[in-house]
Amino acid sequence: MKARHTILHASIALITLLAGCASPTTPPPVKPNIIVFYVDDLGYADVGCYGARGVATPNIDSLARQGIRFTDAHCGAATCTPSRYSLLTGRYAFRNKAAILPGDAPLLIDTAHHTLPGMLREAGYTTAVVGKWHLGLGIGHIDWNRHIAPGANEVGFDYSFLLPATGDRVPTVYVEDGGVVNLDPTDPISVSYREPFEDTGAVHSDSPKMNADPQHSNTVVNGVSRIGFMKGGRSAHWVDEDFPHVFNEKALAFIDGAKDKPFFLFYSFHDIHVPRMPHADFVGKSTLGPRGDAIAQVDWVVGQIVAALKQKGLADNTLIIFTSDNGPVLDDGYADEAVQRIGDHTPGGPFRGGKYSAYEAGTRVPTIVWWPGHVKPEVSDALLTQVDLVASLAALVHAPAVDNIDSENQLDAWLGQDPTGRKAMIEESFTLSLREGHWKYIQPFTGATPTWMDNKKIEHGLSNVGQLYDLERDPGERQNLAEKLPAQAGRMQRALDAVVAGQKLR
Known part of the structure; x- marks a missing residue:
């Protein structure tokens, strides 16, 4: 009996010891609140910490x-719709032939695909998107x-409050969880991107708030002409100057309602896309x-x-990613003095x-x-x-x-624990480019360069020959090394061809 008693106590002690040893190795999952601030058309140096x-x-x-400032982080593409598609799906936009959409385009994202909000919702998050959509x-x-x-809502967001496309495109209404806000059934909305209506039903003005090019001169709402x-829909028309207050009200209401469980907020700015119509509180706040x-x-x-977040005690458990959907543009259809007042600012x-x-x-x-408390203040050169x-x-x-x-899982780089990040990465524009460390290869462009690019003085980078740049020595991409280093250029072109053919980038 004594031997059995001793063995029993020893077994209990061993089980207790093993349990005590096991618990620290299986911590509960970290599930911070996540906010992505996605600004539109904000250039690399358009904010102070980057040299504005x-x-x-x-x-x-x-x-x-207080966080990590990245020097070599990239959006998916050099235009809006493709970048948004890539961020939310984790797929290069060329795989779905994603391009800038008209305001009446069908949904671009396949509802059967896994998405960022869908993945987070399955992980226990409440999800929301507030702001510009432009994904059909x-x-x-x-x-x-x-x-x-x-x-x-069908691609993973529990709540949505959207500009359907962009501020320079009709319809000029908000869509909340699939319904137009403040719509009067007796004044129905009609939208066309093919033929004008005999009467647009919009409010025309003899003194528009700003002049626009022919592309942006179809329907006038709030004193601004649009594509x-x-x-119809007069009672539902937005007022451009109110965007920041309207979006903040919706975002804060979502945070209030979701604070008892982890939440994901995709705050998708319309700013600084055209038409640039800041609220009166901000007019004159810059020299630009x-x-x-x-x-x-x-x-x-x-x-x-x-x-x-700080007032509600949520800041310490909230991960914020602040970034942009593509690089800067000055002249993009409206006469708002962006070119004339640029001064010594380099976007x-x-x-x-x-x-x-x-x-x-x-x-x-x-x-x-x-x-x-989770990321250390630093500047990171990781390729992201x-x-x-x-x-x-x-x-x-x-x-x-x-x-x-x-x-790819590059979490360590995003949290500042890996200084290198990606070994190779695709950049999309009207052609494809490949980054490998400090090397950049732009594949030849075989189409016709859009005339509007020349009219807007866009440095498009399109050429009928391949371009190879050493960004470490030539960050301004002035010296094409493709002829001097044909083996390097050829190898990178073959890598691009393999990705387009459906292979994973190595």
Whole structure:
């Protein structure tokens, strides 16, 4: 009996010891709240911490001082719709032939695909998108007077409050969870991107708020002409100047309602896209005209959301990613003095090109990660792409791995624990480019360069020959080394061909 008693006690002690040893090795999953601030058309050097002149951005700069400021982080493409598609799906946009969409385009994202919000929702998050969408809605022809689906809610967002496309395109209405806000059934909306209506039904003005080029001169709402034709829906029309207050109200209401469980907020700015119509509170806040004033407005929005997080005791458990959907553009259809008032400000910093461009400023964008107590303040040169956010955030929240040909788990680099990041990465524009460390290869462009690029003086970087640059010695991409180093250029072209053919980038 005594022997059995001794053995029993020994067994209990051993089990207790093993249990005590096991618990520290299996910590509960870390599930911080996640906010992505996605600014539109914000260039690499358009905020203070990246060298902006003529506009102050104290709230964004504060995030950078307390977090990680990346010097070589990229959006998926040099234009809006493809970048948004890549961020939310983890797929290169060329795989779905994603391009800038009209305002009445069908939903671009396949509802059967895994998405960033869908993955996070499956991991226990409440998810929301507030702001610009521009990824299409519905299937085929959209009836704006009925419930609109599929849309953001069908690709993983529990809540959505959207600009359907962009501020320079009709319809000029908000869509909340699939329904047009404040729509009067007796004044139905009609939208066309093919033929004008006999009467647009919009409010025309003899003294527009700003002049526009012919492309942006179809329907006038709120004193601003837009792309596309629209009539009806007067009670639902937005007021451009109110965007920051309307979006903040919706974002803060979502945070209030979701604070008892982890949440994901995709705060998708319309600023600083055209038409640049900052609220009166921000007019004159910069020396750069409406474009700079819109940057100051973005900074205010960021400050308001961060202040609310701190006030609610949520800041220490919130991961913020601040970034942009593509590089900068000055003249993009409206006469708002962006070119005339640029002064000594250089929106793309030391890099050539900008929005629409194959050059580096097309996709290299300001990128800041802020997570108090979890990331150390630093400047990181890691090579990053927004395509990797799906796989990286899945690793963060311990979600099941998703079979995705393009998105890589680069969580260590995003959190400042890996100084290198990607070994190789695709940059998309009107052609494809490949980054490998400090090497950049732009494949030949065989199409016709759009005339509007020349009219807007866009440094598009398109050429009928391959281009190879050493960004370490030549960040401005001035010296094409393809002829001097044909083996290097050829190898990188073959790597691009393999990715286009469906292989994973090695």
